[in-house]
Amino acid sequence: MKWLDEYSPTAIADLVRQVVPQLSDLPIVTRELVNKDEPMWWSSSAVLGGRYVAKFAWSRPAALRLAHEVAVLDALSRQPAVPYLPKVVASSTDPLLLVTELVPGTSLFEIVDAIDRDEAGRQLAHFLVELHRAGDRLGEVQPAALQPATTDTLRARIGKWILPEQLPTVLRWCDWADEVLATPRPHVLVHADLHGGNQVWHGGELRAIVDFETAGTAEPEYDLRAFPGTGPGVELVTATMHHYRELTGNPLNTARMMAWHLRTALSDILWRTEAGTPLADHRTPPAWINDLTTRFNALGL
Template sequence: MEWIAECSVEALTEALRVVAPELVGLPITLPDLVGRDDPLWRSSSAAVGEGFVAKLAWSAPAARRLAHEIGVLTALSGVPFLPEVVAGSTEPVLLVTRRVPGESLFAVVDSVDRDHAGSDLARFLRALHDPATRERVEQATGALPPPRVEASTEQVRAGLGRWLRPDQRATIATWCDWADAVLATRLEAALVHADLHGDNQVWRDGRLRLVVDFETVSAAEPEYDLRAFPDVELLTATVRHYERLSGRALSIDRIMAWHLRATLDDALWRTEAGVPLPDHRTPAEWVDDLATRFAALDVHP
């Protein structure tokens, strides 16, 4: 496996010359590299002309993740809303897909019809979580790993309190105890996207057009994939359609236990690293939002 030496127009052009020579000469727009100092995260996507996206890596750990994504996408037939792979290579590691115009779910979530949007997401997740999908991918890539390890509830209890209001600290401890209890029993694992937040979805005219970023595809329970949904109404619509399509009941408690862990992990590492939270609010405000979501879903941790 070979990866490019740096994230530059020159290096990407040379990789394209090997992997997709027909695209050489198109203008290249490179990404903002802020926060890419850790070798694990030295990968990103660049626009190639108006019609293509090239995903590149310039370190060994990032290249392994991208190579995993290439293998997964090659095997994921029959799943809707997948990127169209134009070219994929591990010598050098490079993935080129066709660009689909649209916006992030975060940008449009307040304007979409939740029932239609939930139906689209459920179609994607139902096909992705099908046991045959995992079997097909594992035949091509080997056994799927578990998802990335997030901060433990012990780390959250110990580290997050200094950035919360005094009245929130006991609440967080109670919530963490609840999440540990809910997730103590393991469920059968499926193939999961594992990073299905709004910026990894492309929406246009109120409908889902594309899901991107499959480098973290893992083996976990289906509820794990619903932990990053930004809107309670959209979550409940997706769960309703998923259960109708799959005949499998989903546990809202388990979804919200995973959501709690993911949210507090994000708040903890970003605040400790001095990185602003994605919406530029505070950890205390995020905890208030969690309480609101729990109440709206009638979940009582």
């Protein structure tokens, strides 16, 4: 496997020329880089001619994640294909490059207030059911790579960033999450990073799920850990769970889903505030704790 020696327009253009020469004359528009100082995240994407997305890496850790995504998409696109995958135009590991068709649309975050959340939940459940059934296509798969902070880490460090009167509640939640997740559940293939930014929607239609770099094995509820925080209320997650049960006959466990959501939300608070990075919606950690309280109440937990 060979990855880029550096991040530069010249290096990207040469990479495209080697793997997909028929696209090499298209203009290349790169993204603004983040995490420039951390080799773990030295990967990015560029748009080719407004029609294709090219993903590449320039460090070994980032290259391993992208190579994993290449393998995952190759396996899941075999018939019967998992729905809502991006269409792969070209892929290579020597040199490393993944090119998919650009899917017009917007993220779920941008349109969730305007769509029918029951219908959105039906489409998301369809994707999840087929993905969770597809693990045997990949052979032996490692556990999902993207894991939230442990409750021990959260107990030790979260108090600095929230209101003193909120800390006892957060500590109680951590104890509850430990109890809920103490008994292991059977694992399936999960996307592992299924937040709204990795979903492409056009109007009320799901067009594509992207970014399979961290796909791996985990319990089914793990894939819904971002859903309670997407949109107003908890209608999207409850609709998705309802349709998942209708399609499979197997109910997802609301408490386990919420335990993973709790750990994910608190982890986001922790790493973003410690890094001096704003929270995703640019609100405060105490406001996020209040949101968690509202979600627990809405779900009857």
